[in-house]
Amino acid sequence: MPFYTRLFVKTSLVYAVLAVGLLALTDLASLLRWNNFSPYQTALHLFLVGWVLQLIIGIAYWMFPKYTRERPRGYDSLMALSYGALNLGLVLRLAVEPVPTFWVAPWARTVFAISSVAQWLGLLAFVVNMSLRIKVK
């Protein structure tokens, strides 16, 4: 497996564990009436973006048709950007979203804004690199 495949797949496995753990914490918070801790939406996004999307990115990077002989897997700089931006966005989200009283604070709004732009940039970098490798045979 190429480096970025290993990186994305191993990271996705970590997110699968984190997402399910956070899901369990959601129930615990409800049972123990931790009113200021509500991580359900964060758990869903750690699952769908952190686990499912990053697993797909890693495997697609490995399996899609080659771009050129010199650059068989496209531009690795785009994959590095995709990995860095997606994970920065997810970690920032994880830091703020589960605690609703944070949301109205100005610093939290900045964190949400950075997180949302970072995650979308991560998607864009992946889409650009893989679009180069779509080849009809």
Next chain:
Amino acid sequence: MPRWTAIYVVSSFVYLLLGGAWGAWMLATKGQAMGGVPWVYRAWHVESMLFGWLTQFIWGIGFWIFPRFWTARPRSELIPWVWTLLNGGLVLGIWGVFARNVGLRFVGHVGLLAAAVLFTRHAWPRIKPPGA
């Protein structure tokens, strides 16, 4: 990759970027007064990501890599219909979200159902042991 896989993958990327942009807007406005605008239409984010991106990408790749019968992909004439029903259903469903029209959403979801039935009909015989 087959031409129809390329079509499915490109379409799925469009939904990934559009649905992702909507989700980013929702996250960026969390806790703000204007946060209500994207959140009212969050079904568009959910459906474009789950069906437009994830399902469409998986079906496109499945059409490409599932086992073949010698060199043929059986019932591959269904694949353009699946794409049309899936994307037609998504567009109607999303239109229904913005128009707040449950009837349109219902028609859209029936389109998605028909697409799922036809893709299953295509893929079913290709899930087979080696040599079968």
